[in-house]
Amino acid sequence: MAFLGTAVIGCLMAWEDAALRIPAGSGALLPKFIAAAGGSLPAALYGALLFSLSYAFRRHIPAAPARLVLFILALGLTLGVSLGFSQLPGVPPPEEGQNLPTLGRPGLLLSEGDTMMVLLEEPAAGDGSRTVSIPGRPLIYQEVPLGSGNTILSLPPVFFVRDNAFFLEILFIDISLTAGQLRGRLGEGLVPFTAYTGSLIFLLLSLGFVLNLSAWPLANLFLGTLAFRGILALDGFLNLRETQGFIGAFFENRLPGFLISPLVYAGMGVLFILYDLLSFFAWGRGRRDEN
Numbered sequence: 497m498a499f500l501g502t503a504v505i506g507c508l509m510a511w512e513d514a515a516l517r518i519p520a521g522s523g524a525l526l527p528k529f530i531a532a533a534g535g536s537l538p539a540a541l542y543g544a545l546l547f548s549l550s551y552a553f554r555r556h557i558p559a560a561p562a563r564l565v566l567f568i569l570a571l572g573l574t575l576g577v578s579l580g581f582s583q584l585p586g587v588p589p590p591e592e593g594q595n596l597p598t599l600g601r602p603g604l605l606l607s608e609g610d611t612m613m614v615l616l617e618e619p620a621a622g623d624g625s626r627t628v629s630i631p632g633r634p635l636i637y638q639e640v641p642l643g644s645g646n647t648i649l650s651l652p653p654v655f656f657v658r659d660n661a662f663f664l665e666i667l668f669i670d671i672s673l674t675a676g677q678l679r680g681r682l683g684e685g686l687v688p689f690t691a692y693t694g695s696l697i698f699l700l701l702s703l704g705f706v707l708n709l710s711a712w713p714l715a716n717l718f719l720g721t722l723a724f725r726g727i728l729a730l731d732g733f734l735n736l737r738e739t740q741g742f743i744g745a746f747f748e749n750r751l752p753g754f755l756i757s758p759l760v761y762a763g764m765g766v767l768f769i770l771y772d773l774l775s776f777f778a779w780g781r782g783r784r785d786e787n
Contacts, residue, residue, distance in 0.1 A: 533581070534679070535671070537574065538671050538675050538728070542728060545697070545701065545724075546700075546707075546717070546721065549566070549704045553716070559772075567697055582682055613628045625637070667725070670728045670729055674728065677731070684754060688754035698762060699727060699764055699765040700724060700727060702765035702768035702772070705772040731757075734756075735757060740757075743756050
C-alpha cells in the first residue's frame with residue numbers, strides 16, 4: 497500500500513509537469529507511471545519500515561523477531577520490485593493525438609527570470625512567432641525562433657503562483673537521489689545492490705528504539721520520522737563523490753567503492769543496537785533496584 501500510494505502521487509506530479517509545458521508533454525500514462533513508481537520506491541521503503549516498527553512496539557512484539565522478519569521482507573520486496581522494473585521493456589513513444597491539451601491561447605505571456613515573452617500564435621505550435629522582452633534592451637520580434645544549430649528555442653513552462661515548502665523540495669531531492677542509488681547499484685550487479693539495500697534497511701531497523709522512547713505512540717512516531725529523515729539526508733551526503741573519495745582515501749583505497757556506504761551503515765546500525773541493548777539492561781537493573 498505504501499508503494500502504491502507513493503507511486504500514484506509521483507504519477508500525478510508527472511502529469512502536472514507535462515500539462516504545464518509549452519507545448520504540453522505527452523499524456524500517455526504508462527511511461528509516467530513506470531518512472532514515478534520506480535522513483536517512489538525509497539519513500540515506500542522508509543514509510544513501510546517506520547509504520548511497521550511503530551506497530552510492532554505498540555503491540556509489544558519482541559524486537560528481535562520483528563526486526564528479522566521486517567529485514568527479510570523489506571530486502572526481498574525491494575529487490576523484487578527493482579528487478580521487475582529493470583526487466584520492463586522500453587516504452588514506445590506515444591502516438592499522435594495522445595498529447596495533453598496545451599494551456600493558453602495566442603497572446604499567452606510567459607516569463608523566465610527577468611525575461612518576458614508573448615506568444616503571437618497558438619502555444620501548441622511551439623515554433624510560432626513571439627515577442628521577447630529583455631531588461632535594458634528593446635523588444636525583439638522573432639518570426640521564427642531559431643537558436644544555435646537552427647534549433648527551435650524551447651519555451652518555459654506556464655507559471656502558477658504557489659507556495660512550495662523548502663523542506664518538501666529538499667525531501668523530494670533526497671528521495672530521487674536514493675532512487676538513483678538503487679538503480680545504479682542494481683546496474684552494477686546483485687552483490688552491490690544487496691549490500692547497499694541490506695545495510696540501509698539494517699540501519700533503519702536499528703533505529704527502532706526511537707519509537708519506544710516515551711509512553712505516547714504519536715510522539716514516538718514523530719521522533720521516528722525525524723530519525724528516518726536524517727538517515728535519508730545522510731544517504732545523499734554519504735554517496736557524494738567527494739565523500740566517497742574521502743572515505744576511500746582513509747582506507748588507502750583498499751576498500752571496493754560499492755562497500756563504502758554499506759560498511760558505514762552497518763557500523764552505525766551496530767552502534768545503535770548496542771545502545772539499545774545497554775539501555776534495556778540499564779532500565780532493567782534500575783527496576784530491580786527499585787523493587
